[in-house]
Amino acid sequence: MSIQPEQTQQAAQIIDKSQSIVILTGAGVSAESGLATFRDPEEGHWSKYDPMELATIHAFNKDPELVTRWYHWRFTRARDVDPNPGHHAIAALQKHKSDINQSLTLITQNVDGLHQRAGATDVVEIHGTIHTWRCTITNKETPLRNLSFEHFPIPSEAGGLMRPCIVWFGETLPQEALERSFKAMAECDLFISIGTSGTVEPAASFILAAKENGAKTIEINRDPTPNTGFVDVALLGASGQVLPQVLSEIRIEI
Numbered sequence: 001m002s003i004q005p006e007q008t009q010q011a012a013q014i015i016d017k018s019q020s021i022v023i024l025t026g027a028g029v030s031a032e033s034g035l036a037t038f039r040d041p042e043e044g045h046w047s048k049y050d051p052m053e054l055a056t057i058h059a060f061n062k063d064p065e066l067v068t069r070w071y072h073w074r075f076t077r078a079r080d081v082d083p084n085p086g087h088h089a090i091a092a093l094q095k096h097k098s099d100i101n102q103s104l105t106l107i108t109q110n111v112d113g114l115h116q117r118a119g120a121t122d123v124v125e126i127h128g129t130i131h132t133w134r135c136t137i138t139n140k141e142t143p144l145r146n147l148s149f150e151h152f153p154i155p156s157e158a159g160g161l162m163r164p165c166i167v168w169f170g171e172t173l174p175q176e177a178l179e180r181s182f183k184a185m186a187e188c189d190l191f192i193s194i195g196t197s198g199t200v201e202p203a204a205s206f207i208l209a210a211k212e213n214g215a216k217t218i219e220i221n222r223d224p225t226p227n228t229g230f231v232d233v234a235l236l237g238a239s240g241q242v243l244p245q246v247l248s249e250i251r252i253e254i
């Protein structure tokens, strides 16, 4: 089902008029960079593992070598790909809104760091980041680029192990990220959900909270989600193609 031009124009007009925007992104935004999403099948060696099983403290405690290898592989993938036009469009919109003294808060469920590499700033990483790891005993954090992968799992100086600073299923989200998210949602007049299946809580409920606070809602996603039926505008397509089209309607160049 292709997107009608009037839908793109309607989304562009809402974005142009909005003074305080929240964008929530998920793995779909990084798909056109070549990174697998959570619910699309992964090719190759890792296809036999379920991310929902591996992204848990239980899996790490049971087989720290396997989980460390999985995250090392995901880190090398994220390091070796580039942001796509969808990331650049979001960064360009954030800069445009900032230049005219309006606000755009970018909240991402992704841990790949591609938004920042595309120029986005103050990104709220509600599920943490793959680029920083911490000691399981002292919680001392170290950038992954400073760690050596001679051994899997990675021993820490304190005699524990290093784990990624990522929020695993069953773990609570970083307090500061949650506070920034709830404040932005309470104040926004537009909430845009991009590239997420809307299945992981509490992020999946953010769009509802914003809508209940009176914000307009836009979804840009390749497939329908549980939110598609109630958003003001649903653009079904690839974010790397749709976002530049929407921004070109309001003359924002990427």
Ligand code: BV8
Pocket (backbone or CB within 6 Å): 025, 026, 027, 028, 029, 031, 032, 037, 038, 039, 040, 055, 109, 110, 111, 127, 166, 167, 168, 169, 170, 171, 172, 173, 194, 195, 196, 197, 198, 199, 200, 201, 202, 220, 221, 222, 223, 224, 225, 237, 238, 239, 240
């Ligand atoms: C919490 C880091 C409080 C890991 C992630 C039982 C016990 C404990 C908790 C729960 C429980 N039951 C339920 C829960 C809550 C649980 C949850 O929601 N589970 C779900 C699965 C039912 N949540 C939690 O555990 C959270 N913590 O609740 O703490 C607590 C604590 C204890 C007890 C109770 C409560 C923590 C959740 C965070 C987990 N960590 N990531 C890692 O990255 O390795 S979540 C993980 O899923 C990623 O962050 C990912 O981003 C996120 C959501 O997935 P999506 O991003 O949406 O990706 P997905 O593949 O699903 O969809 C991609 C979409 O893109 C698709 O719709 C596709 O159509 C679209 N797409 C594809 N290509 C494109 C595209 N769109 C546009 N353009 C394209 N080109």
